[in-house]
Amino acid sequence: MPKDLFRHALAQDTPLLMSWVSSGIPFVVEQMGEAGYDAVLIDQQHGFGTQSDLVNCLIAARAAQLPSIVRPLTANAGLIGAALDAGAQGVLCPLVETQADVEACVRAVNYPPKGMRSWGPYRGKLVVEGDYKERVKDWTMAAVQIETSSAMDNLDDILLVEGLDMVLVGPNDLALALTGDRDISANEVVEACDLILRKAREHSIFAAIFANDIDYAKPLYEAGWDVITVGTDMGLMASAAAGIVETLKG
Secondary structure, eight states: OOOOHHHHHHTTTSOEEEEEEOSOOHHHHHHHHHHTOSEEEEESSSSOOOHHHHHHHHHHHHHTTOOEEEEOSSSOHHHHHHHHHTTOSEEEEOSOOSHHHHHHHHHHHSOTTTOOOOSOOTTGGGSSOSOHHHHGGGTOEEEEEEOSHHHHHTHHHHHTOTTOOEEEEOHHHHHHHHHSSOOTTSHHHHHHHHHHHHHHHHTTOEEEEEESSHHHHHHHHHHTOSEEEESOHHHHHHHHHHHHHHHHHO
């Protein structure tokens, strides 16, 4: 069984820095590992990658020794199973709003009798030793994204779902849902994020959050969020390129 790098790192009481790869390019995943990131999220909801790209990105993640989480296009059981079969350690289910939504995600992550995942870990079984079905029970990560007003209304019920390992806050979508605007510094958004962090701690569930930039991320690091993502690979590239142009031609 490979070392559970994700939970091992979280046990050190230092926030994990998780890279967010939406390009579907394996070399980018390797570069994130070279840069020193602790984990990688491969985004198929707002990303470019195909299933083949996903497999190759997961191969790259293993080579870079990065724990890998996949955000599927939707919280569909088939897509969740496909990500895990390809070798992801966990999945991040987007746009969940109710306890029933989260329960469905957790069932999709787990094999019977606890869940409904179908058998076929063609690559998943290569990343663990021994009986895959038994060994992944305590290794696989079930995560959901809190990004709607309904999810906030049902937060307590969501956090009670057995088998839920992590919640990730999407401040941009949460701002749209709570204020109708993308101002992630609005009081309503800041208070919602603080509440999610506090409630997650009460339920011993990992709390993750997406930050648009380093200035937004710094206080999150100090606040003790378990996992922090700063931008996406495509966003970082665009920002760096624009900075070079501005510096030389501005």
